[in-house]
Amino acid sequence: MLGLDFSQVNWNEIGTASLDTLRMLGLSALFSFILGLPIGVILYMAARSTSGWVRFGYGILSFIVNILRSIPYIILIVAMIPITKSIVGVSYGVIGTIPPLVVGAAPFFARLVETALNEVDKGVIEAAQAMGSSTRHIIFRVLLPEARPGLLAAMTITIVTLVSYTAMSGQVGGGGLGNLAIQYGYYRYDTEIMIIAVIAMIVLVQLLQMAGDRLVRRFTRK
């Protein structure tokens, strides 16, 4: 059928590439969440501040987030090479992909966090204030728990976006399934490996989305 022959496929290579992709995903998602969550909370809080200076700060932070989000990811990887080198020492391989992935995904995630927090009922926050909650209480005991389903959905979207970003990292020698698909499928016309790599990524996205949806449902109380 279509003249494809899967018997010659080097499954070891596919296994290694899959693991690389998972490592890139895991590390970049972890750092994107660690960075993006506080930025999202800061964006949310700053937008509501009564202080003019804080709202000015919001404008600046918001602008930076928008700039980072408007740079096409493939360009971001290249533009960041010197910075990537100075952070992790190399600009290739799994480790070399992490800084651009995080810089690409964290602002995106921060915006999603801000949106999820915006969905929290204002009345509940007001009730918490009326009960004498500090800002810290409001963030950790009201905003984040109340926004949990939205935050989980935001994490799912971010991680799925990161799957396609990791594939682009393949272009600059990042390794992983995306790299495999391009190396074999595009440069060597080895369609079989490309198909397998693409299918593996589809399965990965499906699994991530399903897990995310399940978590969202588990924590939805409305």
Place this chain on the structure above:
Amino acid sequence: MIQIKQLTKQYGTGGNVTTALSGLNLSIDKGEIFGVIGHSGAGKSTLIRCINLLERPTSGEVWVGGVNLTRLGKTELQAQRRKIGMIFQHFNLLSSATVFDNIAYPLRLTKTPKAEIERKVKEMLSLVGLEAHSHKYPAQLSGGQKQRVGIARALASDPEVLLCDEATSALDPQTTDSILKLLLDINKRFNLTIVLITHEMHVIQSICDKVAVIHQGGIVEQGPVAEVFLKPQHEVTKEFIRQETDSGEALRLAIAGAASGPSRAVKITFLGTKTYESILSRIVHETGVNFAILQGTISTIKETPYGQLIVRFEGDEIATDETIKKLLEQGLDVEVIR
């Protein structure tokens, strides 16, 4: 307990300022249920939110329990707010927390020991009659049950004051009555000062000791509920009471409609146990005057019975004068309408 002095709240800046409250003064005593009634937009919501400084007044002072809240720093204000409970029209419960955790919220803020939280939440649950629902989430409860959780949460930190922001406006009439009964019960049991705002005269009449009528950002009339309710002075107050007693056009026609002989229309107000006595019947028997009832209400204000009758006396001038005099001697309030 609560003093509000020259409270002004304006929104907006520059040439686009709207004044929600202007120079408002109010004094609320400990242990009383104080109602504020007004139309939407009259400023009542702003007023109650200024009491715990959810809204910062533009000028003026708010004193609660001898403390000037408007002078406090952030942390001191947070500490004071823990002594002021608040319940809301839309309940504002944490949807992600169980009934138990919602009620425990104010206790956890003050780092209360776990066993003490357990004990207090149980006590509150039995106070509001929700022992069986401890582990449910708010979405699984009815509106009335949610408001009970709101009340339990507000009372968990043993506040001195309870603020009710349209607490029954989202509830059906039966549930409203059960919540009002609960509030009255709590007020008696803990001698808790309750401030409530509403647009329903029924709420004021059911549980309040005193009432203030707010209109266009100022108090236009205030006093004990019976006084304000039975002898309203301001047009806005009269309007609220008319909605409750449903008089109006039909009554005006009845009063205007001439009797065959000499007649006079009067409004007789009974208060307390006199409401149920046969005073009017005895007196007309003595004076020989006939009467027609044009309108009548017998009801209660809080737990005090009252009656208000608009009657037309038919008889000669002297006999009618004598009837009115005797009614006044019995301690009834008589107002000649026509």
